[in-house]
Amino acid sequence: EAGVVQSPRYKIIEKKQPVAFWCNPISGHNTLYWYRQNLGQGPELLIRYENEEAVDDSQLPKDRFSAERLKGVDSTLKIQPAELGDSAVYLCASSARQETQYFGPGTRLLVL
């Protein structure tokens, strides 16, 4: 069974540029999560989807971050414009309902 797929794996951009990350969850998993992991820290939840509905986006900085999960499968997380402090690893995870979460390899973002 394929795991959670994320792309790109690495991204380097200039500050003020936009960037987008893509996630394909495990087949059949209706819950999808985006986390941000700063260097030397544990992941912190940005947003959680149940199917296509964002049910917890309280930690998402909505002035510059947006996310969507059209059709309740793949998801995209966007930052526009990016700031230096956005440099981090962005992790996607999925689960069947609210059972064990399975993580993708992450996208490592560097903002210069």
Next chain:
Amino acid sequence: GNSVTQMEGPVTLSEEAFLTINCTYTATGYPSLFWYVQYPGEGLQLLLKATKADDKGSNKGFEATYRKETTSFHLEKGSVQVSDSAVYFCALGFSNTGKLIFGQGTTLQVKP
């Protein structure tokens, strides 16, 4: 609020040594507890979990017991291998929200 505290790293051990990584938590309600492992360049992988007090989670020689009286979930392994070198994250989660709260991670280095 809910939080997880892990022992500071890095932890450096010789092969076949005994491992303990301490984890304590603060939570309202009755969370499930998890240990995730992150190998270099990879995403988080679930190592083990426990869903209620006195449960013991175990996998690959690692084990941890959910201790409600001491609010702890310490990770142990009797004989570590070089291949166990990774970052270990303790986390708590609630089944009704699906949200995971992670500790800051503990780096384990095992030397031959």
